[in-house]
Amino acid sequence: MTKLTLLFLFRLQNQLQLANLNSSNKDVRRHAFYTISGYIVAFLMFLGYVLFISIDLNIDNNIQAFFVLISSILFWAFGIWDILSGPDDLIKSKDRDFIFSLPLKTWQAKLLPLFSKYLIHIGLTFIVLMFGYLVTIAYIDHFFLAILFVLVLSLIIPLLSTNVTFLLAWVVRHVLSIIKWRNHVTESIITLGLFVAPLIYLIRSSASVDYKEWFIQASILRYPLNEINSFSFMQHIILLIGITAVTTSLVILLLTAFHHLVSSQNAVQSKKRRTNAIWHTHIPVTALLLKEFKLYFSSLTYVSNTILTPVAMIALNICILVGVIPNLHSFSYDVAGFTITAQHLFTFIMFTCVMLTTTTSCSLSFEGRRIWIMLTAPVSLIKIAASKMAVNILLFLPGIVLTAVVYAAIFQVRMLDLITIVALLFFSLLLISIVGFFINLHFPSYTWNNDMEVVKQSKATIITAIISMITIPAIIAVVYTGNLYLLLLIMGIEIAAIIVLLQKISCNNMMLN
Amino acid sequence: MLSIKNISKIYKGSNKGISNLSLELHQGDICAFIGANGAGKTTTIKSIVGIHPFDKGEVTLFGTNLQANPAHFKSMIGYSPDTPALYPNMTGKAYLELIASLYEIDEGERNKNLAYLLKELTFETAVHELISSYSHGMKQRLVLISLLMHNPKLIILDEPFVGLDPNATRFLIDEMKSRASEGVIILYSTHVLEVAEKVCNKLVIFHKGEVVVNDTMEHILQKASLDEIFRDVTSDD
Numbered sequence: 001m002t003k004l005t006l007l008f009l010f011r012l013q014n015q016l017q018l019a020n021l022n023s024s025n026k027d028v029r030r031h032a033f034y035t036i037s038g039y040i041v042a043f044l045m046f047l048g049y050v051l052f053i054s055i056d057l058n059i060d061n062n063i064q065a066f067f068v069l070i071s072s073i074l075f076w077a078f079g080i081w082d083i084l085s086g087p088d089d090l091i092k093s094k095d096r097d098f099i100f101s102l103p104l105k106t107w108q109a110k111l112l113p114l115f116s117k118y119l120i121h122i123g124l125t126f127i128v129l130m131f132g133y134l135v136t137i138a139y140i141d142h143f144f145l146a147i148l149f150v151l152v153l154s155l156i157i158p159l160l161s162t163n164v165t166f167l168l169a170w171v172v173r174h175v176l177s178i179i180k181w182r183n184h185v186t187e188s189i190i191t192l193g194l195f196v197a198p199l200i201y202l203i204r205s206s207a208s209v210d211y212k213e214w215f216i217q218a219s220i221l222r223y224p225l226n227e228i229n230s231f232s233f234m235q236h237i238i239l240l241i242g243i244t245a246v247t248t249s250l251v252i253l254l255l256t257a258f259h260h261l262v263s264s265q266n267a268v269q270s271k272k273r274r275t276n277a278i279w280h281t282h283i284p285v286t287a288l289l290l291k292e293f294k295l296y297f298s299s300l301t302y303v304s305n306t307i308l309t310p311v312a313m314i315a316l317n318i319c320i321l322v323g324v325i326p327n328l329h330s331f332s333y334d335v336a337g338f339t340i341t342a343q344h345l346f347t348f349i350m351f352t353c354v355m356l357t358t359t360t361s362c363s364l365s366f367e368g369r370r371i372w373i374m375l376t377a378p379v380s381l382i383k384i385a386a387s388k389m390a391v392n393i394l395l396f397l398p399g400i401v402l403t404a405v406v407y408a409a410i411f412q413v414r415m416l417d418l419i420t421i422v423a424l425l426f427f428s429l430l431l432i433s434i435v436g437f438f439i440n441l442h443f444p445s446y447t448w449n450n451d452m453e454v455v456k457q458s459k460a461t462i463i464t465a466i467i468s469m470i471t472i473p474a475i476i477a478v479v480y481t482g483n484l485y486l487l488l489l490i491m492g493i494e495i496a497a498i499i500v501l502l503q504k505i506s507c508n509n510m511m512l513n
Numbered sequence: 514m515l516s517i518k519n520i521s522k523i524y525k526g527s528n529k530g531i532s533n534l535s536l537e538l539h540q541g542d543i544c545a546f547i548g549a550n551g552a553g554k555t556t557t558i559k560s561i562v563g564i565h566p567f568d569k570g571e572v573t574l575f576g577t578n579l580q581a582n583p584a585h586f587k588s589m590i591g592y593s594p595d596t597p598a599l600y601p602n603m604t605g606k607a608y609l610e611l612i613a614s615l616y617e618i619d620e621g622e623r624n625k626n627l628a629y630l631l632k633e634l635t636f637e638t639a640v641h642e643l644i645s646s647y648s649h650g651m652k653q654r655l656v657l658i659s660l661l662m663h664n665p666k667l668i669i670l671d672e673p674f675v676g677l678d679p680n681a682t683r684f685l686i687d688e689m690k691s692r693a694s695e696g697v698i699i700l701y702s703t704h705v706l707e708v709a710e711k712v713c714n715k716l717v718i719f720h721k722g723e724v725v726v727n728d729t730m731e732h733i734l735q736k737a738s739l740d741e742i743f744r745d746v747t748s749d750d
Contacts, residue, residue, distance in 0.1 A: 027525070279624065280610055287614030291600070298602035369598035375564045377615045378588035 064224035072219030078161035121158030163247035288387035301451035313399030361436035361464035520570030545709035548719030591660030601645035649676040670701035
């Protein structure tokens, strides 16, 4: 086994927490077990979804488009995942110093994170496509050509999605640095916006309301499997291979020859700092809130993974207010005997956005090894909690205000209904913020090395997301009934839960075990 | 007075920690914690400053109990950890402003102390830079400024000389002596026995989670050199 293979396997074991399964510490072992179980369950669910797609396409007599659809879903899913993770892990991975201290060639050290990512994505894509191949084998005419095709796609999809997102992120970062407008929020919103823009454009220009059509339209693969032996299919595959080769070469070139330029973008900005001689102090809660905002915006991963829903709320509300979405009042959709109007759908989306937040569920863990500052400071836990929850609430506040405007101006609901629904929206946000903090307080993790470990993979975040997903349908069902007393009852339950949790937090003596 | 009575702390999943530790320090005392790695020095310090909960026992400072009134207790202490993990995206100034706000330091006192500390630790320019650009020693100096800024009654330093340059080391030693002469209690862990011998009036030696020596420096040095005593009491034979 070569040194590079050994190093790759070592990193993989640590990234997937496999190494922690043998830890002497019981808590570390347990955390690794939960994380790995979570990965496996998520992946099995995705395979289940692949099976569902094959059945769905078969019902539509369109099974030949299976690989077109799967290629599209994998490309967009990997791309969005990569953007949410940020490009920094490829430029300056957390174990950079360790890698560069090893007896490797410089280019090997520089490209190791990129190749690790390629290999993980290629492996996952191959399993999904092979699974797809097996479930659609009855409809495949050219078995061996199809196998070859699966192998080629297993390389093209992950490489292309990784390359495109990296290049896009780098260009956005570079342009924002030049115009001196770079911060993590702007960077993550613009990068994600530019990446999904073609997908949104195709969805908007599509006459269909079927998600399969949307993704087939937006696929990098243009030809169905029954045309596998046609010249145009071959031409298309060669074109994809060519684009993949060019983008891969560009990424490799950037990360090797221009590695210094790419990795020094942060430093260039930090040099231009004002030296203000005036010292400012605030009351502790304000000081904590300002610190929280700095901490929040310091991580591209944290911002990318938590800003989507607040921004989506604002964007959707503005779109409705300026009339981008046509025929809103005539829209209605029948689901299992229930009629969903535009107002219902709007309400469901707003509640889902608000409730799907996991900002506070990792806010305490996000302190990391700096937690000693909070633990030794003369401030109560409730003040720390308040500042962390306030960040989340302030992120959603513009969206909630705009929601109220849309209810009043577009849907013209009665004042009492408007107050009730907006209050319920606010208390739901407050509740999920407190729940997230409370869970994080009980499942903290301060010894992480990568933002992703707390933002996406921590036990607290996973539990909070599960609670949100269970609560959302219940609240939406009540909102659908439109019964004022039921809405007030739900609000009452939420307020009671908020009071109980706040009391529990104020009695808690936050310390490390 | 700092009073530590029978505190025990055993880490979950291992038998490591501290057991039945008692200690009293009076105003003006400078006490060094010495011991091999893993002997219990840092665990004791983290228990005193409120980072680790202890399984039993109590800690009081001038009559304020840590568990009963943690905020008031913590407002009287200044702590420097062994590894100064700080917020990298803040400037040193923003960090000091945060600490000054949390400790609710009077503006006049803050400005006077900052002017003195920034000058003495040659940090007037560096304070405007991002913490991510600091070396280990600069982070140590920033933490020292932040903990001395609010004039604590108890200063607790975990291996404070690691990473400090000779000037900063000299400043810290002088500051410890000067603050102790004003009635501040100083407690620090170290592996540098020579400095402990010169600076401290009290010494605690840890071995495998227990206090094996707890005496005045004067009394200890009457028996043998610090190095000989340390080797003698921490030997397993």
